[in-house]
Amino acid sequence: MTEHLDMTVLSAFLDNELESDEYVRAKRHLDDCPSCRATLAELRAISQGLQAIACAPPPAELRERLDWLFDRQPTAPGWRRWLPRSLSAAASITLGLLIGNALPGQPEVKPADHNLLAVLGSSPPGALCAHPELCYLKVNSQ
Amino acid sequence: MFQFIRRLHGSTNEAGDLTQETFIKAYQALPRWRPEARFHTWLLQIARNTTLDALRQRRRRPEDTLEEHAQLADPGPSPLQHLESGRRLALLERLLARLPLEQREILLLREVEGLSYTELAATLGINSGTVKSRLARAREAMLISYQQANEGYPHD
Numbered sequence: 001m002t003e004h005l006d007m008t009v010l011s012a013f014l015d016n017e018l019e020s021d022e023y024v025r026a027k028r029h030l031d032d033c034p035s036c037r038a039t040l041a042e043l044r045a046i047s048q049g050l051q052a053i054a055c056a057p058p059p060a061e062l063r064e065r066l067d068w069l070f071d072r073q074p075t076a077p078g079w080r081r082w083l084p085r086s087l088s089a090a091a092s093i094t095l096g097l098l099i100g101n102a103l104p105g106q107p108e109v110k111p112a113d114h115n116l117l118a119v120l121g122s123s124p125p126g127a128l129c130a131h132p133e134l135c136y137l138k139v140n141s142q
Numbered sequence: 143m144f145q146f147i148r149r150l151h152g153s154t155n156e157a158g159d160l161t162q163e164t165f166i167k168a169y170q171a172l173p174r175w176r177p178e179a180r181f182h183t184w185l186l187q188i189a190r191n192t193t194l195d196a197l198r199q200r201r202r203r204p205e206d207t208l209e210e211h212a213q214l215a216d217p218g219p220s221p222l223q224h225l226e227s228g229r230r231l232a233l234l235e236r237l238l239a240r241l242p243l244e245q246r247e248i249l250l251l252r253e254v255e256g257l258s259y260t261e262l263a264a265t266l267g268i269n270s271g272t273v274k275s276r277l278a279r280a281r282e283a284m285l286i287s288y289q290q291a292n293e294g295y296p297h298d
Binding site for chain 1: 145158165166169200230231234238249252253256259274275277279281282284288289
């Protein structure tokens with residue numbers, strides 16, 4: 001049997017980081033060597049154990065501290081903070097103008113007809129005449 | 143992120159402050175983040191640098207704090223096949239805390255955070271050959287300390 005695999009080879013084998021020819025040699029050796037297989041199994045067990053180390057959440061006090069800290073940070077410096085609001089306002093105005101233009105036009109305005117307006121006048125025959133005998137000629141006065 | 147910092151630094155109390163510092167630094171550095179780097183890896187790199195700075199400044203040994211609760215000899219009767227038990231995981235965590243910083247951080251980044259070899263190289267600023275050898279040394283140290291902790295307990 002060839003010499004046992006050193007730790008660098010076993011470690012890289014565990015991570016699947018060996019070149020293909022190195023991998024083939026190591027695999028062949030492992031197939032024939034119970035001692036190296038046992039070492040590899042122990043390394044794998046430790047590796048899996050470390051991966052399984054419980055990740056307890058950070059203390060609540062730290063979370064509160066970070067929340068407080070980053071809530072106070074401006075989201076963007078200077079004018080960039082106002083940019084969203086300005087864009088919203090500009091968009092609203094533009095939309096309003098577009099909608100206004102799309103509506104049907106106002107009816108054409110014509111100058112008032114004086115004859116029609118005469119109906120509303122205070123002189124006969126438009127207005128009500130309080131004393132008809134004074135407003136109309138007496139045609140049968142003959 | 144908090145758990146990574148806690149395990150790397152070894153102190154639960156200081157891990158909270160360091161986590162906060164990490165997020166502030168990340169927030170300030172956000173414009174420099176590029177999508178080519180995975181965000182998680184980028185954040186881990188900031189957390190690692192922040193933690194190492196703190197350790198350098200305080201010149202503390204992380205295990206000093208964890209020693210208060212450390213219990214080297216596992217009271218459970220089971221061997222490696224029963225790693226899934228809570229006691230086994232607690233033992234692994236204690237043993238991890240006893241490793242030298244260089245070995246502890248590469249194991250944390252690989253096994254707990256799931257970084258690839260390429261990401262490990264980038265995060266730690268080392269080449270891929272060093273990643274392989276450092277990871278192997280860390281695993282060997284972990285294996286030896288685990289076997290020592292289980293001495294006297296019959297294997298199934």
